[in-house]
Amino acid sequence: MDGLENPFPEGFRTQLTQTGRQYTKAPRFVNPPVYRGSTVLYPDMAQRRAGMSRRLEQALVYGTMGSETHFALEDAVAEIEGGSRCQIVSTGLAAITTALLAYLKAGDHCLVPDSCYEPTRSFCDKLLTRLGVSTTYYPPASDEAGVGDLFRPNTTVLFTESPGSHTFEMQDLPALARAAHARGAKVLMDNTWGLGFFQPFRHGVDVSIQALTKYAGGHSDLLLGAIITDNEGDWDRVRTASLLIGQYASPDDCWLALRGLRTLAVRLERHMRSGLEVARWLAGRPEVHQVLHPALPGAPGHEIWKRDFSGACGLFGVVFKPDYSVEATHAFVEALQLFGIGASWGGYESLALPTTGFVSRKVKGVLSQGPMVRLHIGLEDTADLIADLERGLCALRNHRD
Numbered sequence: 001m002d003g004l005e006n007p008f009p010e011g012f013r014t015q016l017t018q019t020g021r022q023y024t025k026a027p028r029f030v031n032p033p034v035y036r037g038s039t040v041l042y043p044d045m046a047q048r049r050a051g052m053s054r055r056l057e058q059a060l061v062y063g064t065m066g067s068e069t070h071f072a073l074e075d076a077v078a079e080i081e082g083g084s085r086c087q088i089v090s091t092g093l094a095a096i097t098t099a100l101l102a103y104l105k106a107g108d109h110c111l112v113p114d115s116c117y118e119p120t121r122s123f124c125d126k127l128l129t130r131l132g133v134s135t136t137y138y139p140p141a142s143d144e145a146g147v148g149d150l151f152r153p154n155t156t157v158l159f160t161e162s163p164g165s166h167t168f169e170m171q172d173l174p175a176l177a178r179a180a181h182a183r184g185a186k187v188l189m190d191n192t193w194g195l196g197f198f199q200p201f202r203h204g205v206d207v208s209i210q211a212l213t214k215y216a217g218g219h220s221d222l223l224l225g226a227i228i229t230d231n232e233g234d235w236d237r238v239r240t241a242s243l244l245i246g247q248y249a250s251p252d253d254c255w256l257a258l259r260g261l262r263t264l265a266v267r268l269e270r271h272m273r274s275g276l277e278v279a280r281w282l283a284g285r286p287e288v289h290q291v292l293h294p295a296l297p298g299a300p301g302h303e304i305w306k307r308d309f310s311g312a313c314g315l316f317g318v319v320f321k322p323d324y325s326v327e328a329t330h331a332f333v334e335a336l337q338l339f340g341i342g343a344s345w346g347g348y349e350s351l352a353l354p355t356t357g358f359v360s361r362k363v364k365g366v367l368s369q370g371p372m373v374r375l376h377i378g379l380e381d382t383a384d385l386i387a388d389l390e391r392g393l394c395a396l397r398n399h400r401d
């Protein structure tokens with residue numbers, strides 16, 4: 001017994017089988033159909049006028065405002081995240097940038113964790129700067145007072161991501177949210193890692209962001225993002241920004257993502273158990289300096305994970321001993337036969353990606369302790385994955401620069 005017998009909120013598995021099905025128009029089929037369309041026809045001008053005023057609702061107005069295929073997925077994702085409304089957008093990155101644009105204007109200041117997903121940083125540095133918004137990258141492990149010191153009178157957004165991309169630092173969301181709310185700022189969170197395991201709105205988050213590309217899709221064959229809110233004010237902001245920017249997602253991808261959600265709990269549970277088994281095995285290897293898996297007792301951030309999260313996905317980091325070179329970690333991943341070398345995660349298949357040299361941090365922290373590789377543990381047999389990793393470690397040891 002590891003305390004993870006039921007890693008989901010109560011009723012989560014049942015919820016996944018029921019949610020979004022009210023849009024099944026031919027009720028003898030189990031699933032809602034795919035609605036494709038741009039033009040929506042109105043019987044007369046009065047109804048057209050009425051339609052145009054319903055931009056905040058789930059209403060058939062024009063294709064960009066969504067169809068019942070979008071609404072079904074939006075309902076499902078809002079429910080899973082514990083929010084009230086959800087906006088589906090084209091990618092996970094689009095969800096991040098749209099949410100930021102919903103709350104920032106020229107002259108504002110934004111706080112972003114140093115451990116954020118790299119394209120979030122690039123958006124802040126390359127686009128928000130041009131729009132007159134400044135960003136400070138704060139240490140992800142900051143406490144309430146520490147982050148509080150970094151607020152300026154014009155700070156309107158505290159962005160969070162926990163655990164952080166590649167380096168897996170956990171963030172104390174309730175403490176950060178107290179600091180932000182005391183100063184009138186909004187808390188935005190990239191909660192992709194925590195899907196199903198972290199309830200953002202119970203921990204002070206105002207706007208949650210999901211890259212549905214990962215575990216919701218689950219098969220490495222679609223790109224989608226979601227922005228979830230829990231009150232009408234935030235919904236107005238997010239929905240308005242999304243429509244102004246022209247955000248949209250293909251109904252085919254929405255349908256696939258909704259289908260993916262039906263099996264999310266069984267997949268996540270398998271990813272979690274296999275991930276922990278592989279992480280434990282790696283932690284006992286002489287080549288490994290540290291395993292960055294928040295659910296592993298003794299790993300950095302474990303106490304926060306235990307307090308706030310009910311489970312863990314299959315994505316974590318491995319720091320090798322500093323005597324191994326970055327090139328040796330390239331030999332390690334190239335020797336693997338079951339792990340693909342590639343970006344993204346959350347699919348059924350395992351992936352391995354060297355991180356050192358590809359990720360920038362202001363505070364070097366864990367990045368400077370040894371060369372790093374990020375692993376995504378898929379649905380293969382763990383004995384096969386471990387045998388594959390043994391092969392990789394052999395290549396690591398034998399590599400000569």
Ligand SMILES: Cc1ncc(COP(=O)(O)O)c(C=O)c1O
Pocket residue numbers: 091092093094117165190192193211212213223224225343344345
């Ligand atoms: C933590 C996190 N957030 C957001 C994204 C972006 O998702 P997408 O690839 O759908 O743009 C990624 C993608 O890898 C990610 O790892």
